[in-house]
Amino acid sequence: MQQFLQQVVSGLASGGVYASLALALVLIYRSTEVINFAQGEMATFTTYVAWQLIDWGVPFWVAFFATLAFAFVFGVAIERVVIRPFEHGPVLTVVIVTIGLLVLLNGLDGWIWGAEIKSFHSAFPTRPIDIGGVAFSLQDIGVIAVSLLAVFLLWLFFRYTKVGLAMRAAAVNPDSARLTGVRVGWMLALGWGLASMLGALSGLMIAPVVFLDPNMMQVVLIYAFAAAVLGGLQSPAGAVVGGLLLGVMLNLLGTYVHPVTPELRLPVALLVLLIVLLVKPSGLFGRAVVRKV
Amino acid sequence: MRGERLVKLGAIAGGAALVVVLGFTMTDYHQYQGGIVAYYLIAILGLNILTGYTGQISLGNGAFMAVGGYTTAILCGHHGWPELATIPVAAAVAGAAGFLFGIPALRLAGPYLALATFAIAVAVPSLAKRFDHFTGGSSGITLPIHTGHYLYWASWICAGIGYVVAWLVLRGRTGRAFRAVRDSEVAAVSSGVNLASYKTLAFGISAAYAGVAGALLAIGAAYTNPDTFPVTLSLYLLIGAVVGGLGSLWGVIFGALFIEYLPIYAQKTYFGFAFSKQAPSVVYGLVLILIMLVAPTGIVGLARRLRRSI
Numbered sequence: 001m002q003q004f005l006q007q008v009v010s011g012l013a014s015g016g017v018y019a020s021l022a023l024a025l026v027l028i029y030r031s032t033e034v035i036n037f038a039q040g041e042m043a044t045f046t047t048y049v050a051w052q053l054i055d056w057g058v059p060f061w062v063a064f065f066a067t068l069a070f071a072f073v074f075g076v077a078i079e080r081v082v083i084r085p086f087e088h089g090p091v092l093t094v095v096i097v098t099i100g101l102l103v104l105l106n107g108l109d110g111w112i113w114g115a116e117i118k119s120f121h122s123a124f125p126t127r128p129i130d131i132g133g134v135a136f137s138l139q140d141i142g143v144i145a146v147s148l149l150a151v152f153l154l155w156l157f158f159r160y161t162k163v164g165l166a167m168r169a170a171a172v173n174p175d176s177a178r179l180t181g182v183r184v185g186w187m188l189a190l191g192w193g194l195a196s197m198l199g200a201l202s203g204l205m206i207a208p209v210v211f212l213d214p215n216m217m218q219v220v221l222i223y224a225f226a227a228a229v230l231g232g233l234q235s236p237a238g239a240v241v242g243g244l245l246l247g248v249m250l251n252l253l254g255t256y257v258h259p260v261t262p263e264l265r266l267p268v269a270l271l272v273l274l275i276v277l278l279v280k281p282s283g284l285f286g287r288a289v290v291r292k293v
Numbered sequence: 294m295r296g297e298r299l300v301k302l303g304a305i306a307g308g309a310a311l312v313v314v315l316g317f318t319m320t321d322y323h324q325y326q327g328g329i330v331a332y333y334l335i336a337i338l339g340l341n342i343l344t345g346y347t348g349q350i351s352l353g354n355g356a357f358m359a360v361g362g363y364t365t366a367i368l369c370g371h372h373g374w375p376e377l378a379t380i381p382v383a384a385a386v387a388g389a390a391g392f393l394f395g396i397p398a399l400r401l402a403g404p405y406l407a408l409a410t411f412a413i414a415v416a417v418p419s420l421a422k423r424f425d426h427f428t429g430g431s432s433g434i435t436l437p438i439h440t441g442h443y444l445y446w447a448s449w450i451c452a453g454i455g456y457v458v459a460w461l462v463l464r465g466r467t468g469r470a471f472r473a474v475r476d477s478e479v480a481a482v483s484s485g486v487n488l489a490s491y492k493t494l495a496f497g498i499s500a501a502y503a504g505v506a507g508a509l510l511a512i513g514a515a516y517t518n519p520d521t522f523p524v525t526l527s528l529y530l531l532i533g534a535v536v537g538g539l540g541s542l543w544g545v546i547f548g549a550l551f552i553e554y555l556p557i558y559a560q561k562t563y564f565g566f567a568f569s570k571q572a573p574s575v576v577y578g579l580v581l582i583l584i585m586l587v588a589p590t591g592i593v594g595l596a597r598r599l600r601r602s603i
Contacts, residue, residue: 033404035404035407035408037407086585086586089585091350091403091404092348092350092403093589095350095403095404096531096535096581096585097581097582097585099352099531099581100532100577100578100579100580100581100582100585101578101582102528102578103525103574103577103578103581104574104575104577104578104579104581104582106574106578107572107574107575107576107577107578108574108575110574111572111575218415219415222411222412222415225408225411225412226412229408263419263422264419264423266415266416266419267419267420267423270413270415273408273409273412274397274412277400277405277408277409278397278400278401281400281401
């Protein structure tokens, strides 16, 4: 039982990281139907920025918020400069462009900071905490708290602010939104900025665990894809639930089902992805899209 | 029209002659690189049939290269087959894998298909590590070592055959059906094209080409392990296909030259300024985005546009 609880909590922690990145993917997909293959690399880049700030002697939490601010500007800039020219292009074109970004940013990370692995300071103490006779890692609990807080803040933003409402309008019906005076282009850019911030958050949370290197987020991105598809690519709540579910499921499978060795974690996630795509492409929370011909 | 045909025939004859001459004159090292160009050409050709002609994006053709590469490595390294005899088997096994993957892929379109194929590309190295009984795990399988000359000729002969087969397939009924599927699925179905069979066929053909390329890669490297077929390989194939021009058989050679030689030249020192080891990735990414911006039809499309405007 003790082991089970520990595994669930540490699964929720990695699930929180997947959920943040999955939510970033969903934010962008919802408004433009673009799957941003560069989301993971954008997150890695911003995590390197945080590492650099800390390396220069900036206190951790200052660097943390400075990085989030940078990530926002970075995301907006990428949408305006790189993605905007392809706004109305075919899906294939946009997918190829985001893959170009993926390769480009991956190379830049290595160019600027070198390919060797860097250790990353954790935001939370690494000692365990005792709750009801079961030892949990404070690190895990901190990660869960931060991810849930971010999701909550984002929900408040979309629910109760004017900009949030405008962004939702731009995503649901761009033409009508434009008629009522919403600047749809900038709303898309804002979406990229927020997504980039969520990505940075997931990078900052996972870096102390897996260490920082240019390929750090590649695997996390796949888990995030699986989580987003599991919850439904159209549904922000689905992304969060999908992420947490996936994190716990992978951890429990790894602990109790012996043929699932660490190497198989990734293929299992992919299997989830494929099965959902084939059986219920709209995911657990998504609505089925009717295609008119 | 007649003149254009003569020019094309001349270009093909000239290209073939150049390949033969280079095969006797270049140093062994350069022939080795030339061989790599040839197997990239084969893989990009396969991807182009699927993505360029049938409109189905694949970010996972590197995975089918892995299937072909491991088929060759296992037959040759564990069972003592001669290398060249394994190539048709590699094509068949990878083709079958592609065909099978094409069946579920029928239900996916656009970004979803991109996701699913990407997932396959990412999964292959971990699967190869897990099932180490067959694949030798991380320590891999060793094959006999050959000269660059050997790889050059093996690869270019396969590339020549692959080119002719692709041309034959694409010029006739099948090619027309592929293009119809790409341009409008609804229109294709209404004209009696069976979507399911042509899409899975395109996946199968594409994967068979990737299998041959993977087999040649394994023969050339004389070694396979899970890291021989990384995710980036799949992405580079897509970059090559885009650079050459999706939907064109002519551009494939430029795509192959681009992905083989760019890293080599991007790492040299120019005017005392040395680029980093990571420079190729940065250039790849930039080139990919710029090409989509200014010449979405690749080098061949650009050339066509220039010729029209003159």
